[in-house]
Amino acid sequence: MITTEQKTGLALVTGAASGLGFELSLLLAKDGYDLVLADVDAEKLQQAKLEIAALYASDIQLIIKDLSKCNVAQQIYEALDGKAIDVLINNAGFGIYGSFNDTDWEREAAMLNLHVLTTTHLTKLVLNGMVARNRGKILNMSSLAAFQPGPLMSLYYASKAYILSFSEAIANELKGTGVSVTCLCPGQTNTCFQEVVANGASVSDNKINFNIACPKQVAKYGYEAMQKGKVVAIPGNINKFLSKLPRFLSRKTATAVIRKIQEKNRVCKT
Template sequence: MTSFPSTALITGASSGIGAAIARQLAARGANVILVARSEGKLRALADELSLQYDVEAEVMAADLSRPDAGKALQAQVQARGLQVDLLVNNAGFGGFSEFAQQDQAEIGEMIAVNITALTDLTRRFLPGMLERGRGRVLNVASTAAFIPGPLMAVYYATKAYVLSLSEAVNEELRGTGLSVTALCPGPVETGFQDASNLNESKLLSGATRLAMLDADEVARIGVDAMLRGQAVAVAGGINRVQVSAFRLLPRAAIPRIIAGLQARREE
């Protein structure tokens, strides 16, 4: 990471794509600030990265669904005398359910983590990057960002927001030396499917499951794209083909297609 001898703050870093991104960045020489709710998992990862890559690894346990989470996290960063040169907004979760039956508290928490916290943290740390004249933001979106998603309506909508915000702010940063990258993976072999009850869906069967990337590959793609200053990175050849195909279809047909693909498996 010769271009960025830096410190990276990674949310949702305790497992999955977040932990894999932390390993990618540490391997390239970045010190890391690991953020998630599970302090024990973060400390284990911090010890691993410090030992293997000889970098500094800070742990900041935080619940990003709380309204004051971003402010408290920024205060911790400042209190420890750190600066954030690379911000990775990875924390997020989904839920598999018809919208009318989805738990309202879950919807509120999903929007708080997937949208509000991501927006808040980017707004808090981006001005410092601009003052120093260098920095990168990586927002983990999804191929879901390109289409409406019946049975996961709120999750798909939050990822559409992430993609739109990322592209817009990236354009605002043109000529500054900074950039925002939206990483858009499809289904990934992590604990996301279990947490979201997505294993009930037909989506994770047959060819889709065979095409799933692992978290390490997605992390590598995302970090490479971020460091290049690439605006959008769709991870995986099949996913890129699918995204392109949906752009060619009539808009009105897409929700029905996705509803069929994502329908519950028959018992």
């Protein structure tokens, strides 16, 4: 175990049980933060806590909640019991593949609640205290999907565009307050996310099998960008180039290119 003499602060991470949220939690613990970890699956979150606690001396509080439910941000905020949050990472999310005409509304509404409402409300609740203390860091998880429309994953792309726009706007409003907002926009990353989108097919089943990033590297890139107060963080040169696609092509053509990529790439289990 690595002990940390000096505690750095308290960090709240959503979707911390796996993938990027788990990797970001490890980086926070390594830097001496105590953690509040929120996720939907109690067993997976407990396992994540054990793995972090085996390496680092952080105090770790767990909050088991479905973050797609109404008013869950308020419940999380109340569970903090007045503790000041120094870092907020709004990471929990999932994707849905399919033509909008065919996809399941209940699942889509849950995704929109999670990406849009919970992210926004939790930010609002935590931000107040950060501004009053003149310090704080917020990392919102968006995606490369934020930069143009995404046929066959229309609501996922639109919700990630919302997160990017919201984050850039409040980052500007918060200049001079000591609070920074960073929006991380990864491309394909090798986590459970890809299996959820593809209904159980693994990322190795994807037909476009290059430019799939390792979650540890993406988390490290995002974490360092957050610590520097960078507003938009896009890991990887190919992804940086792809984010500019709508500037080189018309928006209509960029949308058509994304449709081709989605059609060709995705292997979904039925």
